[in-house]
Amino acid sequence: MSIDADILPWEVFVALAIIVAMITVFSLVRWVFRPKPKRFPTKRLVLFFVCIGLVFYAYQGVDDFSAKFRAGLNTNTAFTSDTPQFPELASPRYSQSPDQLFAASEAAIQQQRGWQITNIASDHRSLEVSVGVLFGMFEDQMKISFVPEGSQTRVDVQSHSLKGSGDFGANRRHILQYLKALNQELGQPSE
Numbered sequence: 001m002s003i004d005a006d007i008l009p010w011e012v013f014v015a016l017a018i019i020v021a022m023i024t025v026f027s028l029v030r031w032v033f034r035p036k037p038k039r040f041p042t043k044r045l046v047l048f049f050v051c052i053g054l055v056f057y058a059y060q061g062v063d064d065f066s067a068k069f070r071a072g073l074n075t076n077t078a079f080t081s082d083t084p085q086f087p088e089l090a091s092p093r094y095s096q097s098p099d100q101l102f103a104a105s106e107a108a109i110q111q112q113r114g115w116q117i118t119n120i121a122s123d124h125r126s127l128e129v130s131v132g133v134l135f136g137m138f139e140d141q142m143k144i145s146f147v148p149e150g151s152q153t154r155v156d157v158q159s160h161s162l163k164g165s166g167d168f169g170a171n172r173r174h175i176l177q178y179l180k181a182l183n184q185e186l187g188q189p190s191e
Helices: 010-032 042-061 065-074 098-110 170-186
Strands: 077-079 115-120 126-133 138-149 152-161
Touching (some): 010 042
Antiparallel strands (some): 115 126
């Protein structure tokens, strides 16, 4: 299985790395002020530099990470649009009909672990999905709509967390995961 860097929870990795680095610094300060320090804290220093390295890697290696990190701390929603907050959230357009996209979406959602279709519109133009997060302890909701635009169909996706004011980018990753699964069912979207 290949790892998709856009779907990895970098916001969570960085937050945990910062917390661990802070605890390590407190531990090192405690070691410095001991009356008779025993051994040099090599493991603590290595852990500290690994955490700092992870933070620097995320800021340098992940596209627009600082904005994604801020958004993950301050909002619990994400959605696709023609003017998206992040380029990967641009509304995709497909040459298939809404009915074909609906069928492919059902298949793509059923392949995702912890995802369940909760509501289907009678005209098969939208559906709602419940996404289990953190081993089912939390739940996010996605709404997927299929909008015909001439010879193409636009797919609009909205995802929001039911609890909390920040999602650490989980809803953005849900949308990317869904679009990747849909693309595997259909092929790449046309622009």
